[in-house]
Amino acid sequence: MFTIRTLNNIASVGLAKLPKKHFTIDDTTATPDGIILRSFDMHNLELNDNLLAVARAGAGTNNVPIEKCSHMGIPVFNAPGGNANAVKELVLASLFISSRRIVAGSKWVQSIAASETLDKEIEAGKKNFVGPEILGKTLGVIGLGAIGVLVANAALDLGMDVVGYDPFLSLESAWHLSPSVEKADSMEDVVAKSDYITLHIPLSDKTRHTYNDDLFTKTKPGARLLNFARGGLVDTTALLAALEKGTIARYVTDFPEKEILGHENIIVTPHLGASTPESEENCAIMAAEALRDYLYFGNVKNSVNFPNCTIPYNGKPRIAVSHRNKVNMIGQLAAVFTKYSINIDKLVNNSKGELAYNIIVCDSLPENEDDFIRDLYAISNVIKVRLLK
């Protein structure tokens, strides 16, 4: 039986992927085997020793202590692309609301007292809410992953020119990205030629304050900046200065911060990017399935810190071993199997950065399982050993 703690509301269709026969959902336990969450900040949460896996029902994992999890041999799963369409649709809406003064105009209309002269007042006041069309304008897309590709392709369909930048473009993205998207060599190149700029990169120590004074200086004057990725990507002080100077005409963001609330040229939504029933369900299903397959079979798919590693279940016992990515680890593991006369049926070893992970399917298990496990743990650089029967 596995105990799963949820740290946010997770769509019930996702939790239904964890059969009651083998899983208990307990949101109060301090010793879960698995955690499922959305944006809950896990950085200050103590990780219990028996925690086996964390699944983020969404894309961004900056709220999860990845390094600490890797150190403890805990895979962190996410739901790549599971909410990309929801974000794309909100970004498209934001292209329009950053241009046409829909939000300000609507607020103004709501504020006028209904009177005999309403029509006249509206016709006189509407000149204050003029905004340009997006047709024929240039959109710069920074980050061409699941969301960036959808946004770039959709903007082409709306008659925009699109320039994109992603130095780590994946094969998957390259397959889906329209060839009409111009490839830029640098972020500076993108912001210098774009009337609209949209950010779709993860937040990390490397990307924090990507949009800073320097990049604002290189931005085409009067550009509109959309941020549906993470608040920390934009340096707020530099942003407010850029709005003051007119470098940026409008900023639309999904990440409220007290410094930007109430600014006439900033439109803020309450982190709504993935808040559609479709995305909430997709992500919950992807996260729960990844967690279930890891807990049952040791299979790894969609992990941000572990390599993909899968062996279809064939009824035989399996040992899952994570270790630091060093030489001669397989040789040392195999020696322990030899010592206990265990025949290996299948073995997959994959690595990701400093971490490697093995699934070893065996024909039998030794009589003294505890000694066997202890010998595996005794190998230097082994992090976690799981015996799955």
Ligand SMILES: NC(=O)c1ccc[n+]([C@@H]2O[C@H](COP(=O)([O-])OP(=O)(O)OC[C@H]3O[C@@H](n4cnc5c(N)ncnc54)[C@H](O)[C@@H]3O)[C@@H](O)[C@H]2O)c1
């Ligand atoms: N507002 C929301 O509710 C919401 C919803 C989903 C995702 N997000 C945010 O959007 C981010 C992107 O989501 P995604 O699903 O497209 O992720 P993704 O992993 O599919 O794509 C991210 C892309 O950014 C690229 N990248 C990384 N560093 C870069 C850099 N320095 N310069 C340019 N490109 C860089 C990567 O190569 C990758 O292609 C997430 O990390 C998350 O923070 C927000």
Ligand SMILES: O=C(O)[C@H](O)COP(=O)(O)O
């Ligand atoms: O990174 C993500 O997937 C989004 O920010 C969505 O976050 P949420 O699941 O808390 O809405």
